[in-house]
Amino acid sequence: MKAVHFGAGNIGRGFVGLLLHEAGYEVVFADVNAELIDALAAADSYSVHEVGEQSKTTVVDGFRAINSATDEAALVEEIASADIVTTAVGPRILRFVAPVIAAGLAARPDDAPRLAVMACENAIGATDLLAAELFDGLPDDETRDELAAKAIFANTAVDRIVPAQAPDAGIDVTVEAFYEWVVDRSPFAGAEPSIPGAHFVDSLAPYIERKLFTVNTGHATVAYTGFLAGATTISEAIAIPAVRSAAEAALEETSAALAAKHGLDAADLAAYRAKILDRFTNPYLVDEVTRVGREPLRKLGRDDRFIGPAADYVQYTGGIPDALLTAVGAALRFDVPEDTQSVELQQLLREASAEDIVREITGITDDERLFAPLVATVRGVQESAR
DSSP: EEEEEESSSHHIIIIIIIHHTTTTOOOEEEESSSHHHHHHHOOSSEEEESSSOEEEEEEESOOEEETTTTOOOHHHHHHTTSSSEEEOOOGGHHHHHHHHHHHHHHHHHHSSEEEEEEEEETTTTHHHHHHHHHHTTTHHHHHHHHHHTEEEEEEEEEOOOOOOOOOOTTTTTTESOOOOOEEEEEGGGTOOOOOOTTTTOOOOOOHHHHHHIIIHHHHHHHHHHHHTOSSSSSHHTTTTTTHHHHHHHHHHHHHHHHHHHHHOHHHHHHHHHHHHHHTTHHHHHHHHHHHTTOOOOHHHHTTTHHHHHHHHHHHHSSSSHHHHHHHHHHHHHHOTTOHHHHHHHHHHHHHOOHHHHHIIIIIIOSSSHHHHHHHHHHHHHHHHHH
């Protein structure tokens, strides 16, 4: 069995690639980072170090690596004979990998089993996005039908904290022990691939939103409020009582929205968010608040970790999510000159009106109940900076 994985970075090696390896797949890593690909190609193995109260090390071997920028023909051949294609490249990069996946499908024999394609990204419906990019780039309906018959596209929800690595780590990766990879079973019609580390479910939406609006919302809230409090790492930040309280309050609101929207059990959600907050205290994961908080414009997007659950809270509970709005205010104050989106955000705050900023960044429109509270939050940040 063979899997082609796009994205040979820390998440690719320390999470998706690891689970595929443990499932018995020969993993072919594809990436545009020449230095990383050369290092993988020159190595016989790498180690994944799980750290926490109980630590362990797993050796990953039997993999190969291809530079997708310079050796596309070889990558197309690999996809044409693969069983699985996965990605961990970031949602915005999916449009760049879609054409080569399409080429691999076109080169795939008509009698070959259908290729399982799963985008493992921190985004709702990431595989749907990848499929749309793939099919939109095809010339006609006949070609779309031909390639659609050769693939199965399944959405996923993924969760594992993989911090920035030590400068001397090489291709080894340090990760937390906890992980979750949930896959929508329905597209496979009972023939889902064998991946013991993945959990196949009949309805994925609640799992995706539970993860994104608990893990990602909590992580980002700790990062932004911790940054303002002067903390350097996530474990330092959550040890500050005011930071932990801000995260707890925000996650109580996201849990309320999830319970009202999906019918999830309130007690189960309480236990889940407590587990998530406990994960952030792991002192063995040296994860900087500036890394977790990077790209604030994306994180303030309509369907992302703050605005998504805030809009659901308004719609499904009828209330105003004060704690999430406070977290948004902290995100707006994330001023890191090394982060391009942070610089752009600070410029917008100086030059644009609060109303225009809400419309442009969050996608919330004037007729939505969340619009006015968001405008007030942005305006408060603007006024405090004057």
